[in-house]
Amino acid sequence: MASTIFNECSIYTTNARILPLTKFQLRQSVHFYLNPKRPCRNPRQTAFLTTTTVAMTSDTSAKVIDGKLVSKQIRDEITSEISKMKEAIGLVPGLAVVLVGDRKDSATYVRNKKKACEAVGITSYESHLPEDCTEEEVLKCISDYNKDPSVHGILVQLPLPHHMNEEKILNAVKIDKDVDGFHPLNIGRLAMRGREPLFVPCTPKGCIELLHRYSISIKGKxxxxxxxxxxxxxxxxxxxxxxxxxxxxxxSRTENPGEITKEADIIIAAVGQPNMVRGSWIKPGAVIIDVGINAVDDPKSPRGYRLVGDVCYEEACKIASAITPVPGGVGPMTIAMLLSNTLTSAKRSWQN
Amino acid sequence: MASTIFNECSIYTTNARILPLTKFQLRQSVHFYLNPKRPCRNPRQTAFLTTTTVAMTSDTSAKVIDGKLVSKQIRDEITSEISKMKEAIGLVPGLAVVLVGDRKDSATYVRNKKKACEAVGITSYESHLPEDCTEEEVLKCISDYNKDPSVHGILVQLPLPHHMNEEKILNAVKIDKDVDGFHPLNIGRLAMRGREPLFVPCTPKGCIELLHRYSISIKGKxxxxxxxxxxxxxxxxxxxxxxxxxxxxxxSRTENPGEITKEADIIIAAVGQPNMVRGSWIKPGAVIIDVGINAVDDPKSPRGYRLVGDVCYEEACKIASAITPVPGGVGPMTIAMLLSNTLTSAKRSWQN
Structure with missing residues (x-):
């Protein structure tokens, strides 16, 4: 279903400077790929059509931060580590997903998570409870996974049915299996200096990981x-x-948000408003991480809609120095970070 | 001992517009007090020397946010509430303080807390352990207070001796007696939308309370x-x-901090650097809450030092619309909020 709030901004752009990363030396070695002649609605996809090294037609266009590629690299790293761990100590990480009800989108997310687990060697467990089950049944299911030593991470797929207390259910997940990192104790530790969260929530962790892997400096910015x-x-x-x-x-209560974003070296947009951040909001050379994935009506698309971010990509890529596309930016990083958190949890269970 | 880092700024100023509050209708009724002829090192103290209503010599001077007066009002409110509660249900709030070692400053803080408790009708308990006691002895002491139903709040006076794990000891305080609000679970709830901390840390709570009691708008600022x-x-x-x-x-890692503070409608300074925030850092009309209490050398003072905030008061009060003095601003609020948190805890224990 397409969002009803949508600021249209020009769809087609050229000159996106694509910056994917080599597979083995992501931080050290960078190649540039570009098809300078082709209009680029999703520059990341275009990137792999041609592989001309360091070809740029404009100095004013942004590097594209390729989340799909980085995510692939991280999943490869995880696969390799799990394989070695299995061989050395026989430990296989396990992730359990609790799904309540029959929402199609939730079922799709759970299926994707299971597939991603299997691809890297994580055993996935699933409990699918009916929409009209009781809160106690969900809590019992979580309690069983809490006790199960082969389960290192527990996810409760949201949203839950309206008759359930989301806070109570999420809090039932044992803190050392809370691979989503949503437990207030984890958030408190994240907020405090000198404390370490057991897990960092996957999407924001993915945003920061993208900055790290592209060697984008954060300190003092x-x-x-x-x-x-x-x-x-x-x-x-x-x-x-x-x-x-x-x-x-x-x-939403901020007055003149564009004046504030205009001063930023790094913008992370996570508001769920298609194309809210316009070119005029961005300081030249800023780095843009766009978390939004918004469906907007598009009669030209076979599906009748297309996905856009919270940032007007076409305007932003002419001003920013680097930007994540939508899709193919932050999205693929979330699941990679979930796998990473599950692996961390399994390692920790072995150490303790 | 005086701090070694100190930006001198002119000491004497006039024209501070003093704005204390009436005792019973703090939000509604405001009187202005001023001694326009007397140089004003501590404007709050000066305020009570004369009581001319609505006397101002300059439109450019800031209102003084009188923490001592507000704190007094809050302590009066707490006294009244405790008295009624005792009469109605026989419940008396109790606060336990755990002091380890013989630091004079810590002993003074503990003594002041005990006195403040007694003044409002809170029963105070104290455990004074020797400097060389073990971590286990401190944990045992906390555990006993955790179990004691007459104790509704537990404070561990910091700093602890070096051989102790501060995090471990603070985390031992039962979350529903953590009247300091420092437990990561409390901080996590404070950070999260839709969650409520059991207690809010006393000093920041005091800052916000001052803004509220002076009807200073926060939303959208x-x-x-x-x-x-x-x-x-x-x-x-x-x-x-x-x-x-x-x-x-x-x-400390922020570049050009003055450029950022200059855009603020509200500044809370809590950095421990005497007079760091200069007049040039402040937007005209901003509200300044100065948490810093820094001792700086002053040969003219009988004690050899004087107390200054993180904000250069003399410059700031000419530019800000309202400002807390040091001392007599945020300082007295901290202990008032501690008493308030203890009362809240006692009420909660009765309800549960």
Missing amino acids: RAVVIGRSNIVGMPAALLLQREDATVSIIH | RAVVIGRSNIVGMPAALLLQREDATVSIIH
């Missing part, structure tokens, strides 16, 4: 996070602050 | 917090955000 949700905006701001950025959070 | 400590800066930022301010946190 001015960063603006748009949105203050518990699962993205707020933990993203806390992570940026842990890395010594000077962080501002803007939200 | 730009706020800058200077400092990101676990006990003041970070929770102050989270509190401002919960009240819909647009918050930026600046710290």
